Amino acid sequence: VGTVLTQVTVDPYDEAFYTPNKAIGRLMSREEADAEIRKGNFVKEVPGKGYLRVVAAPRPIHIVEMEMIRTLAESGAHVIACGGGGIPVIEQNHQLKGASAVIEKDEIAGRLAIDLGADRLIILTSVPCVYSGFHTDAQTPIEEMTAAQAKDCIRAGEFGETDMLPKIRAAIDYLEQCPDGGVLITSIAAVRDALKGKAGTRIKAA
Numbered sequence: 001v002g003t004v005l006t007q008v009t010v011d012p013y014d015e016a017f018y019t020p021n022k023a024i025g026r027l028m029s030r031e032e033a034d035a036e037i038r039k040g041n042f043v044k045e046v047p048g049k050g051y052l053r054v055v056a057a058p059r060p061i062h063i064v065e066m067e068m069i070r071t072l073a074e075s076g077a078h079v080i081a082c083g084g085g086g087i088p089v090i091e092q093n094h095q096l097k098g099a100s101a102v103i104e105k106d107e108i109a110g111r112l113a114i115d116l117g118a119d120r121l122i123i124l125t126s127v128p129c130v131y132s133g134f135h136t137d138a139q140t141p142i143e144e145m146t147a148a149q150a151k152d153c154i155r156a157g158e159f160g161e162t163d164m165l166p167k168i169r170a171a172i173d174y175l176e177q178c179p180d181g182g183v184l185i186t187s188i189a190a191v192r193d194a195l196k197g198k199a200g201t202r203i204k205a206a
Contacts, residue, residue: 001078007064007096008086008103008111014058021162022102023052041100056101058088060111064096073116082108110170114177121174121183123167128190130168130201132158144202147175171203179205 020042028036033043033051043051063069063082072079085103089096106123113121130142132153145153150168159165171183186200194200 001080002072003080003083004065004069004072006069006082006086007089008060008082008108009062009064009091009096010058010088010099010101010103011061012090012099014056016056016058017101020054020056020101022057023054024102025053027052056099057104058099058101060086060088060103060108063108063111063115064089066115069112070116082112104166104170106166106170107173110174113174113181117178119178119181121171121181122191123170123183123185124188124191125164125167125185126187128187128194128199130159130164130185134158134160134164142201144204146204146206147172148206150203168203175203175205181205 023044027046027050028043029050033045036043036053042054044054045051063086065081069079069081082105085105085108088099088101088103090099091097109123110121112118128141130145131139132142133139150172153159154165154168159168167185171185174181174183183203184194184200185203186194190199
């Protein structure tokens, strides 16, 4: 097993930098939040609890250590890479600078699967499958769908902005680049059954 500390480039002009919404760190007091604001950072209030710092979640462009990851994978190693979404960096004057951001782990998993030409992308989450009408009286499990149907669901606002939506976007991106592949979304508790086709949500290109 090989673990690769992974840097991931992002676009400094990504729209996400204008609307940061990913909470990080611990709860802060009003005084601590004001200090973060003076540093140029963004914070949001959690009513009745305090304040949290928020950062952007730009889309990943390039995995810097990709060739090393590919070499290890092709040698037969089990590779752990892009942990936590990877380290977001911006290329400036041929140097990499850290970015005040986080990368959605699902989106970087899709990027990694594309770059490796993986035949399957498995995304593990807290629920056994994808649902339409999630947390409503009309909640219904989705066993299978195509990338086109997934796009329709996105337009209909079916998926939460910070939970299921990044997973579905990663699935679509992967299938557009690897149309012969497949995506499986499920929970770690259900993954054994999902691999046998008895649970989870399977997404195909068409």
